[in-house]
Every structure is written in C-alpha cells, then in structure tokens.
Amino acid sequence: MKKVGVIGTGNFGLALANLLALNCEVLIYARREEIANKINTEREHKGQTINEKVRATNNIEEIATDCKLLFPIVPSSNFKEMLEKFNPFLNPEHILIHGTKGLHIEKDINEVEELNKTEVLTMSELILRETSVVRVGCIAGPNLAKELSNKEIAGTVIASRYNEVVREGKKALNSSIFRVYGSNQVLGVELASVLKNYIAIAAGMLEGLGYGDNSKALLITRGMAEMVFFGKAFGASEKAFMGLAGIGDLMATCNSKLSRNFRVGYNLAKGKSIDEILEDLSEVAEGIKTVKVVKLLAGYGFNSPLADALHKVIYEDWEIKQGLDYVMNLPVSDDTDFFSSN
Amino acid sequence: MPNRKTIEKPLPPVIENMEDWPIYKTYNNEEEFLEKVKSYVLKNSSWMTVESGKLREELKNILYQEKIRLTKTPWKSDDPKEKLFWSGIKKQIRSVKSIENKGDTAEIDEKILDEIIDFYTKEMVANFKPSSFRFAQKALPYVYSRLINSFPQILFKVFSSVDKLYDRMKIQGDIDHIRKLQEMGTIVVVPTHYSNLDSPTIGLSLNNLGLPAFTYGAGVNLFTIKALSNFMHNMGAYKVDRRRKHRLYIETLKSYSTIALTKDVNSLFYPGGSRSHSGELEEKLKLGLLGTVIDAQRINLKDGNGKKIFIIPATLNYHYVLEAKKLIEHHLKDQGKEQYLEDENTNTYGLLKRTYKVITSNPGMTISFAPAMDVFGNRVDEDGNSISAVGKEVKVADYFKLNGKIVRDVQRDSQYTQILGERILQEFKENTxxxxxxxxxxxxxxxxxxxxxxxxxxxxxxxxxxxxxxxxxxxxxxxxxxxxxxxxxxxxxxxxxxxxxxxxxxxxxxxxxxxxxxxxxxxxxxxxxxxxxxxxxxxxxxxxxxxxxxxxxxxxx
Incomplete structure (x- = not known):
C-alpha cells in the first residue's frame, strides 16, 4: 500500500491517521508548522499518541505529490479554504475521502432568512466543484475520536459512487479493530452524518434534564425519521440512514459525553449560555450550525419538529422545557412514516 | 473562448487523400479489424466463460432469443441465410449435449461462441469506398440544394445554385478548432435527435467541415433496398439490430465501436437514443455506446498511440419536423414507455421519400457545433489540452490511474460516462x-x-x-x-x-x-x-x- 494522506490534525484526523498507520505509511497535513513539528518530535498531540508510521508535514505540495489517496478531515467552515490551497496540487488521479460532518453554505447564515438548495453543498459536492478531483467519497459512522485513539473496536462506512474509492479506502483502513463497510449512497451518508449532530444536542438536553432511556429512545427514533425526511427532500434514499452513518452514529453520539454536540445540549440544560459553552469547546460543534441551516431550508416542506424546537431554544431564547412541550404536543403520525412504502 | 462562425461553403479536407483516412484504412483491413473486435469481446465476456457450465447456458439463451426474434418480430431486412446459421448452431449445441458425459466440452462451447461473434461482427461491419464517398460528395450538395431551395412550383428547375444551400442550411461552431483537433485526434460527434432527417443533415455538415468520414450505427431496418443498402454500407454505416438485447450482442456492438475508435475512426452517436418524441431537448441520455469513448481513450493511452478522443455535441435546429405529429401523439399516449417508432415500415425507401418531402418543404435549419470536450466533459483548448471546470489543465490519463498505473475499471467508466452524458446535455442546452x-x-x-x-x-x-x-x-x-x-x-x-x-x-x-x-x-x-x-x-x-x-x-x- 502506498503512502496515504490525512488533511487536518483535529481529534478525528489524528485518530484516523493512527488507524491508517496499521496498514500503511501516513502523511498528515497540519496547517501550522509548529503543530507538524510537535507531532514529529513529541509523537503526541491533543492527548493522542501518534503511531510511528505517521509523519506530519506543513507542505501541501509534498502531501499531494506523495499521496494519491487523501482523507480531508477539516471543519466545514474551513473546508473551502483548504480546497483552494490544495487545488493547484490536486488532479484527477487523486482520490479524496472526506470525514467532515458538516455542510458548506454559500451565504452567511446569520444574514439570510431562507436558503435555496443550490446554496447548500455537502463536502463531496464542494470538492467536485472546487477541484479537478472526480473520485470522491466520504467516511462516516460512530467514530468518537477518543475511543478510536484508545484502540477500542469500532466500525465505519465509506461511501462513494465509485466502487474503486470504497475499495481503496477499505484497503487502507480496514483492520482487526476497525471494520470498514462500503456504500454507494454518498449523499445519504453525508446528510446522515451531518444531521445526527443536532439530534445529539437534543439528546444532551434530555440527559441534562434528567430524563431516562425511554425518552432518549423516542428522541433517537424520531430523530432518525426527521433525518430521513430531510434526506429525501434532498434526493437521498432512506437506505443510508439505516446504516452505520445513520442509526449507528446516532446511537453513539446521543449517548456519549464524548460528543461535542451532546455536551452542548447537556450544558444548555444545566443552565449555561450558548456563548459560554462554545467558548469552552476546543473544536467546532457542527450541530449548532446545522439547526440553523435546516430551519433556513424549511421552504422545502420536510418535517423537522426537532430542528424547529432546537432553533427556538438556541437562537430564539426559548426555555428548553418550552421546546420540549412544543415537540411533545405536535400531532403524532405513523410509527414508520419515513419509509417510502408508507 | 470559442470562435464561432458560420461556414459559407464546403471547406477543403483536413486529410486530402481518402486512402489516408482512418475509416478507409480500418475497413480496408476488415479481417484484422474484426479479429480485434472479437478478441475484445472475448476479453470482456469472462462473465460467461469463467464459471463452468455458464457458457452453455448463455449459448442456449442466445439461440432461444434469436429464434424468438426471427419468428416473432421478423423484418424484411433479415438475411434469409440467417435461419440456416442458427439451425447450425442448434445442431452443434445438441451434439455437445450428447457427448457431455464423455469429457470436457468447454472447447466446443468456445468454438460455438467464436462462430456467433464472427457472425455478428460480419453482419455489423461497415465499409468505406472512396468512390462511393466521392460520388456522394459531388452529388449530394446538388441534390440537397435543389431540394432545399425548391418550393414545389420550382421543384423541377434543373440548375439552382449550391451556394443557396447555405441560405437555408446554416452550419455554425468553432469550425477552425474542430478542424485543428482532427489533426490531433479522433472526433466523435454527438447530435440531438429530432427527425429521420438528422442523419443526412449531419452527414452533409461534417463533410462540409472537411473532416474524414465518420462511421455510425444504423438500424438494420434501413438496409432493405440492396443498392441503397450497399451505398450506406460503403459510406461507413454499420448495422445495429435493436431487437437483439442480449449481453453478447451488446458487448459485440460496444467492442466494435471501441476498436473503431482506437483505430482513430471518427464516430457519430445519437446519445439520446431514439428521436425526441415531445420536441423537448433531451433530458436524459441513453449513454449505451457513448461509454465506448472512455474505454477507447483508456486503450489509446495504455496500449495504443496515445491519441486523444474529442467529443463534439451538435444541435440540429429545425423549423419543421415532418414526423412531429406522430412523435407528439406517441409521446402523449405513451409517456415513459420505451418504444421505437421505427418498425418494418421504416425502410430506406420510406426514409428517403420522407426526407425528400421534408427538405423540399423545409424553410431552413441550423446545425450548431458546441465547443469540443475530452471524454470526461472537460473543454479542450486550442492545442487539445483538457481544461477542467476550475480552469486547470488536466491530463486525461490521470482519470484512469490507480497507484500510478492506468487501470481498467468498468464501474468507474460507467460513472465517467454519466458525467460525460451530463456535460453533453448541458452543451445541447447551451448550443441550441x-x-x-x-x-x-x-x-x-x-x-x-x-x-x-x-x-x-x-x-x-x-x-x-x-x-x-x-x-x-x-x-x-x-x-x-x-x-x-x-x-x-x-x-x-x-x-x-x-x-x-x-x-x-x-x-x-x-x-x-x-x-x-x-x-x-x-x-x-x-x-x-x-x-x-x-x-x-x-x-x-x-x-x-x-x-x-x-x-x-x-x-x-
């Protein structure tokens, strides 16, 4: 296996680099030179020990030349900028499998009252638009970085319209501790991995308010239904939502304090303000942005009561209890109304 | 930026000597060409030869489907000798059955497969005769111009000027670029499809651009009158039987197209499949043979001369489509169902008669060539270099590479074909x-x-x-x-x-x-x-x- 590249030194990027290192040489790109140097000298970053087969670099040309298989793991807000920097060195020979659980929005979401579908792009759509790379995929699933770095067993899904991308991704990443499944439902997998973030915020709230497992199960199940409604409105099939990136990731993030999004909801329920919470987080909680985006896309007519309620709590100063009453008093529909056959 | 212009008269040929045209060289060496086609079919048919017993099943299936075709949907164009061929195959399959228990019969099965592929390729194969082409070159513009410029009352006026042809038949596009690209590679023209008149129209247009002749698939139902059938055959038309839908035939057809492209033969495909029934621009393409351009480009890069294949979408714009009534009624009655309007009644004579009627009464048409693209839908610059949508020069070989090597991947190619299809649709729209x-x-x-x-x-x-x-x-x-x-x-x-x-x-x-x-x-x-x-x-x-x-x-x- 040739050398494989990871772009980004966040928690998930580092964990992924370590997993890749079980099968191949890894080059990881750090935006800041001092971080690259730290990784190479101290073999430790963000609390993770770095596998000896991982080398960090600050040189874009080097990583793009040496690695034809690249895993960009960069927050959605920085993704476009990263692509612009990489673009001169990327060509159709590259395969990009991103692990970013967020959306790119063409406009400033704080400045607009609604969004058009064409103004919202998944990361793979952004890669296709901004670069000459065509073989694109994404990686998503219940992959809490801390557990991965502890080498706990886990699984993930790599989705691409190209079987070859899935194959290459599997070859690089599959191991006895990390099972890699394949899918051709790219859009569904990407949307599932984005949408579950705000469901996790709601789960954190429930936990913070002291609710038990029944409540959470209700939230997860109806949360998934809401994700499917959104996905279908955007042309995704419900399939992907039933897999690791959908129900799998929901179960992990909605039950774990390791999830940033979960912690946002939990701390809100404990009375902290959103600004305080965001200040305390070392990395981005994509779910907060996602709630806003879902709200701005409401014109497409999908059913999203949880996003509506969260929007009221996060952006409109509602009490969490008010939000909860709002969703609990909505009319109830069929249990599995998100399946096509219903 | 494309330098669009309208041509005023036929341009001189890009390659002067017809004996130097790839279409001539390829069809003049028919045996070698067909041998290559066959070996490519066999290479791509491992699905039927790898698993033991699978080949026999497939052969029986093919025989069954051919029998159904000949008995349930016979056409006048069917060669009477065909029945004989298939009964020969039947006998051979039976004889294999009788010795089945006595040992390995794979060799005999493979021989039968060989025979069937030979039969298909020989039926398909086109020819290119410079004499026929020269005749057409000289005669067609006069015939066409007389027809096109003549309203019924002056129909029989013997001498009307060829120049007037261009008052009614406008050919537009970045013509100089297309001619330059012809010197560097192979041209594939993909036109919109509204009418049976499209083929003669595009044929004349391409000749006027001065490009070496194109090979193209024509329905077997068009080969009914012997003299005309021979003429079409000698002008580069290969026979396509749309009644045959089994995999071996499709594979043979695709291989035929692929190998012709690797031999630098200019090709013409209608990516929309049949004519637009509703009069709308194509919204979805059938792709079919279009994928062969990607396969051929890969072969050129890996094993061949490295020549580039250039795709040129073309829109045909008419004021009047003779078949409009029939097409729209069909569309309204039968939305969504795939059917061919061409049937037994659409023979060469019928087509000619209708074409004649269309051009005698047509108030004009415009043929618009879109800017050239590579097989991945990237625009190409003056020198044939591919420029991706983000404005960066890219190498076509990179699309086929995995770990630094050019590798065939059928599933990947099918995705690339879709991308190309989407780009063609976009060009159709922009060049209408x-x-x-x-x-x-x-x-x-x-x-x-x-x-x-x-x-x-x-x-x-x-x-x-x-x-x-x-x-x-x-x-x-x-x-x-x-x-x-x-x-x-x-x-x-x-x-x-x-x-x-x-x-x-x-x-x-x-x-x-x-x-x-x-x-x-x-x-x-x-x-x-x-x-x-x-x-x-x-x-x-x-x-x-x-x-x-x-x-x-x-x-x-």
Missing amino acids: VVLSSNLVAFVAFQIIRKRFKQFSVFEILGLPQDETKIAELEFKIGIDHVRDRLKVLEREDKILLSEELELPTEELMISGIEKVGSSHPKYVLKKNKKGEISTQSMKLLYYYHNKLSSYGLEDYV
Missing part, C-alpha cells in the same frame, strides 16, 4: 439555436396555457379552436418579453439566438408563423385578417413549443 418558429410557438402555447391555468396539459390540448385564438398585440408583447429574456440568456452563454431574432417584432412574428411546422396538413399558427393568431393543431403547437421548455421562460409570457 433559437429560431423564429421556436419563439412564436413557445409564446403562443404559453399564452393559451396561462389563460387556462387550472387545466392540465391534456385538457389544454383538447381545447376547441375558438378558445385558443390570441390577439396580435398580446402575442407581440409576449414575443418581445421572451426575446428580451432570451437575449439575457445568450449573454450568459446559456443559449444561442438565430439572426432572425434581431428582426423587428412584426417581421419576427410573421417569419415565425410562416415557418413553424410549415408543411403539416394542418397549420400550426396562422394570422387571420382580423389580426388574430390561431392554430389548427394544439398538439403540434405544443410539440414546437417544447423546444424552449427547459429554459425557465414561462414567467416572461
């Missing part, structure tokens, strides 16, 4: 030339539609004639509004406008009304003495209107 007739038909139908907002299209098509009359002023305002919008779209490179659209509104309206579907027994649009615009056929009006239905112009009427 709006004629006066398209504009008036669109405006008229939309005015009526707005008047009956609550009606479905079907209900609108059934409206009595009196209900569909339009006042002249309302009509002219509509024309002006839509024309203004079209000009904006043209500035944004989203469509092309014919010169007629510069005419003052009155003249534009008159010209459009005169030309739209000009020779149908019922008029599509007419202005009466009171100045009212009316139609005798809402269906035909709908058909001609549909050409502009995908540009979001509805709100401008």
